[in-house]
Amino acid sequence: MLGLLSDTNPKWVAIVEANLSTFLSDHLYAEQKATSNGFSFVIQYPEKTELIKEMGAYALEESEHFKRILDYMLQKGIVLQKDKKNEYVNYLRKFFPKTKDRNENLINRLLLASLIEARSCERFALFAKLTMNAELSEFYQDLIKDEVGHYKLFQNLARKFQDENSVVEKWNKLLIYEATYMKQMGISALVHG
Ligand SMILES: [Fe+2]
Ligand SMILES: [Fe+2]
Numbered sequence: 001m002l003g004l005l006s007d008t009n010p011k012w013v014a015i016v017e018a019n020l021s022t023f024l025s026d027h028l029y030a031e032q033k034a035t036s037n038g039f040s041f042v043i044q045y046p047e048k049t050e051l052i053k054e055m056g057a058y059a060l061e062e063s064e065h066f067k068r069i070l071d072y073m074l075q076k077g078i079v080l081q082k083d084k085k086n087e088y089v090n091y092l093r094k095f096f097p098k099t100k101d102r103n104e105n106l107i108n109r110l111l112l113a114s115l116i117e118a119r120s121c122e123r124f125a126l127f128a129k130l131t132m133n134a135e136l137s138e139f140y141q142d143l144i145k146d147e148v149g150h151y152k153l154f155q156n157l158a159r160k161f162q163d164e165n166s167v168v169e170k171w172n173k174l175l176i177y178e179a180t181y182m183k184q185m186g187i188s189a190l191v192h193g
Helices: 011-018 020-044 049-076 087-093 102-130 134-161 164-182
Strands: none
Touching: 011 020, 011 102, 020 049, 020 102, 049 134, 087 102, 087 164, 102 134, 102 164, 134 164
């Protein structure tokens, strides 16, 4: 359903379990970046009413995820680590050539966001399925419902602002580009590492 072209090695789950503070810190910052991204769509495309309505709601939902993870970490006494560069997102950003075309840039950003959501879903689902931590398994299963919704939201928005064929063509190329990178990953306790 998510269309991803590579599956994460299940061994990644054991790496996460052994480094839970790294994983939860990285996830917390991912929710913060998603929140900021939602607000930035609103600020940069104020004339697109439907987009800003959806992105306002999206940013709030991601900020709720942020709070849920932070609360969990505080409750369990899990130390919050410093944010690190997100190599995955940096790699993905290089896929689209720089453009001054605002609409083209919007579509590229929507597809990037959709892909990051899709990969997060794949990782969270794998973790929820295999972790020995029942509480976190339930937490991630619950979170996946929202994140699948986000993946679809960005896909649908892209199709509102560009014709379906162009969107699908870009998406398919982006999936191949992403899979090339992700085939070598699953080696660190990061959401996309
Ligand atoms: Fe989220
Ligand atoms: Fe999300």
